[in-house]
Amino acid sequence: MDETLPEPRVRLRDATLADADAIDDLQRAQHSDGGFNDFGLPFKPVDREALAKGPLRNDDNGLLLIERILDGAVIGTIGWHRVRYGPNPESDAWMFGIDLVPKARGRGYGTEAQRLIARYLFETTPAHRVEASTDVENIAEQRALEKAGYTREGVNRKAQWRAGGRHDLVLYARLREDLA
Numbered sequence: 787m788d789e790t791l792p793e794p795r796v797r798l799r800d801a802t803l804a805d806a807d808a809i810d811d812l813q814r815a816q817h818s819d820g821g822f823n824d825f826g827l828p829f830k831p832v833d834r835e836a837l838a839k840g841p842l843r844n845d846d847n848g849l850l851l852i853e854r855i856l857d858g859a860v861i862g863t864i865g866w867h868r869v870r871y872g873p874n875p876e877s878d879a880w881m882f883g884i885d886l887v888p889k890a891r892g893r894g895y896g897t898e899a900q901r902l903i904a905r906y907l908f909e910t911t912p913a914h915r916v917e918a919s920t921d922v923e924n925i926a927e928q929r930a931l932e933k934a935g936y937t938r939e940g941v942n943r944k945a946q947w948r949a950g951g952r953h954d955l956v957l958y959a960r961l962r963e964d965l966a
């Protein structure tokens with residue numbers, strides 16, 4: 787794979803029914819690889835009925851595939867959900883999570899995809915804030931978020947239960963005006 791190509795090298799796209807098996811493979815691996823996205827939960831196949839009706843996104847959450855432009859390979863997923871900082875819609879924000887297949891990691895694709903998701907959510911919704919939260923030990927994700935223009939805001943102590951213990955999470959965010 788030619789890693790010297792200029793950006794964009796990945797795009798985010800809606801999933802279709804034809805992607806159902808690929809999504810299952812990605813999520814099955816993610817659920818059992820012992821990594822930062824493995825919560826020991828039982829694997830749940832993607833809802834094919836929903837997928838047949840249209841994209842996997844609604845007013846409160848969504849999932850896009852990360853596709854390598856050069857060969858059209860699906861190399862990961864990026865999903866988001868609404869978080870609320872007040873009872874009014876103006877206080878809503880998006881929290882996203884990302885997972886790349888192991889072979890595609892460490893090549894800058896994650897940085898690109900996380901830049902793209904902020905652009906996508908700011909363009910398609912009125913939200914003012916896009917967030918990501920990751921284990922304090924997940925150095926690759928922290929570095930990728932920083933390279934993608936997210937600001938480190940603080941640590942949520944022992945916020946996440948995973949792998950038999952509680953983990954501190956670092957919170958990152960991009961604001962609408964940060965895109966300028």
Ligand SMILES: CC(C)(COP(=O)(O)OP(=O)(O)OC[C@H]1O[C@@H](n2cnc3c(N)ncnc32)[C@H](O)[C@@H]1OP(=O)(O)O)[C@@H](O)C(=O)NCCC(=O)NCCS
Nearest residue numbers: 822885886891892893894895896897920925926927929930
């Ligand atoms: C986290 C993830 C999305 C990052 O995407 P990526 O494409 O692998 O990351 P990038 O190549 O864009 O950037 C990674 C950066 O971290 C650095 N890095 C990676 N591992 C590191 C380590 N152990 N220590 C220090 N830096 C590290 C890389 O060198 C690179 O920085 P650089 O370009 O300045 O050299 C991807 O690795 C992944 O899907 N991991 C598994 C799932 C996961 O952890 N998701 C996030 C959970 S919240």
